[in-house]
Amino acid sequence: MATMNYKCPNCDGPLTFNPDKQLFCCDYCLGEFEPAKVQQMNEEKEKRETYDERDVKNAEQAKQQAQAQGQSTEEEYPVSYTCPSCGAEVVTTSTTAATTCFYCYNPVVLGSRLSGEFNPDKVVPFELSKEKATERFLAMCGKKKFLPKGFTSESQVEKLNGVYFPYWFADEQKTAHLTATGKKIRTWRSGNKEYTETRIFHVVRGGNVIVKNVFERALKSESREMLQSVHPFDLTKAQPFAMSYLSGFQAEKRDLDKKDVEPVLEKKMHDYTEQALKNTMEGYDVITTESFTEKTDLSAYSYNLLPVWLMTYNFNGKLIPFAINGQTGKAYGQLPVSTGKLAAFCAIVAVLIFILGVLGGMLFI
C-alpha cells in the first residue's frame, strides 16, 4: 500500500516535525533529527512506497463517473489505506495526502497522493507549534464575550489541525508599456477666493517588470476566502518538497490544475504589472491610464504546500472554518455569535439606559 510513516532510528517510534525546533522529534526517546537526515534515511522507502496509485485512480474514476451522470461533485470519494504502524484501515478523502491513523494516532503519509504530477515543488514548514497556535486562538477569543459556550473548550481546541494546503504560484517577467495622463493639483487662497491649478502631463513608462509569488489556491473544496486570507507567507523560507515534512500533520493534494487557475493568475499579474509601472509615476495626484501593453518574456508556475492551523466549528448546522497561518500566526475566520447571549446583553443595556434615562428625567421635573 502507498502509505508510510517516519520512524525514529533509535527506538522505532513515530517521528513528527517540531515547528518550534524545526527538527524531527521522537516523543518516545526524545531523539531529535535534522530534516536532511530524515529525508536521507527515508529516500528509498518513499520511492518504494509511493508508486501505487490504484486506489486514488479508482476514487477519481468514481468521481468522474458521477460528474458524467450529472451528480453532485462536491461529495468526497473516500479511499482506504492500511496504517503501516497498526495495520488498521485508514479512510481518507481523495485529496488527503497526510493524516493520522484514527486507531493508533500515528502519523501516516499517503505518499502516492503527492507523487508524479502532484509532487509539490516546495513546502513551507510549520513554524508555529500547535501550542502557540492555540494560544493565539484563545487570546483572540478571550476578548469576545458572545462566543457559544463550547467554542473555546478544550475539546474544541483539540480539533485544531495542522494542514498543508496546496497553492499555485506564478512568477513572470514582462516587457510592459504604460501611457497615462497625470495631474498635479495645487490649491491656494487669496482673499475670499480659492484657486485650483491643475497641470496635466502625458506620462510614459516602459521597461522590464518582474512580478513574483502571485498565488491562487489549488484546492477547490475549501473556502477560497479562507485559503486566500491567511496569506502572506514568507516564501524565502520555503524548502524543496520532502514528504517527511508532512509527518504529524495533515496535507491536501491539489485538485485544481494549472489550466484551472491560469486565467485568474494571469489577470492578477496583468493588474500587478500595470500597478508596478504606475507606482513609478511619482509626484502626481491623479493618474489615468490611457493605454497599457505587455508581453510575457518568462513565465514560471510552481505548486507549493503552505502550513495552516485549521479548525472547523459546527454552529447551528453550519460548518465555520477558522484558520491561522502556520508560519506567521495571522488568524482569519468567522467567529460564531451566540445570538441568545448577545440579545440578552443588548436587552440589559437597553433596560439600563431606560432606567438611567427615566431617573435622569426626574432632574428635569
Added chain:
Amino acid sequence: MIRKYTVKISALAVVLLLILVSVCPVFAESDTLTTDNNSSIPATAPTGVATKVIEDTFALTDDAAVFTEIQAQELMSELKAAGEKTGWQFIIHTSNEGVSSKNMVSHYDKYYASQNFKDNAIMLVIDMRTSNRQILSYGDVKSYFAGDPDRYEDIKSAMKPYLNTGDMYGASQVFISKAQKVYDMGKTNKLLLSLKKFGIFIGLAAVAVGLIIFFVTKSKYKHMGTTGTYDLSANSSVDLTDVADDFVTTHTTVHVIKSDSNSGGGSSSPSRDGHSSGTF
C-alpha cells in the same frame, strides 16, 4: 436547545416590554371629583362685606368684599375642615389691587410673606380689578404639585365654569374640594412623571442603542483578521527603459468663498422661582 431558546425568548420579551412601557401612557389617578356647587347660594357680585379671618388651618381675606357674610361663614367652615384634614393652611384672598398677570406671583408671594401665614399653605388669589386668578403653594404643599401641571389644570378647569359666570363663591368651593383631592392623591411621583414625560423617547433610544450594539457586534464577529494582501513592492521589480513626463497644459479655476455672516444669538434659559404656581 430549550435553554438556548429560553434565553432568546426572554431577551425578546424584555425588549418588547421596554417598547410597551415606553409607548403606553402612564395613567395617573382619574379625576372624578364633582364640584360641590351649592346652588342655594346665589352667584356673587362684589357686594359683600370685607372679611379678614386668619386661623391656624385657614385664612379668608376678602379685601374685595366678594363674599356675602353667609358665604364667608360657609367658606370658612369648609376651609377649616380642609385645613384640619390636610394639615395645610387653606387661604383664599380677594383684592382690588389690579395686579397684572405678569406680577401676580411675585406680588402675592410678598403678600404671603407679610401675613405670617403657615409654612405649608395653598392660596387662591382673586384680583377682581384685573380678573386675574392665581393658585400658589408653599412649603410641603409644593411637592404635591411639583412636576405635574395637570394637577393645577384640573383645579383650574373645574373652577372655570364658575369664574366665567362670576360665581366666586362656587369657584372657591371647588378650589377647596379639588385641593383636598390633590392631597388625597399624595405627593407627585417624579419617577412616574419622568416615565410619562420622557418614557417614549428614552425607551425608543434604549431600543435603538440595543439594536445598534447587536448588529455592530455581530458584524465584528463575522470576519476576523484582514483579507490576504499581496505585497507588490516586495514581490516586484521594474527596470525602466522608456520614461517621459511631458507637460501638456494647465488650467486654473477660481472659487469664491462665501463669508459666514450668520452669527448665533445667545440663548437664555427661563428663570425659576422657588414655589409652584398656576395662573388662570
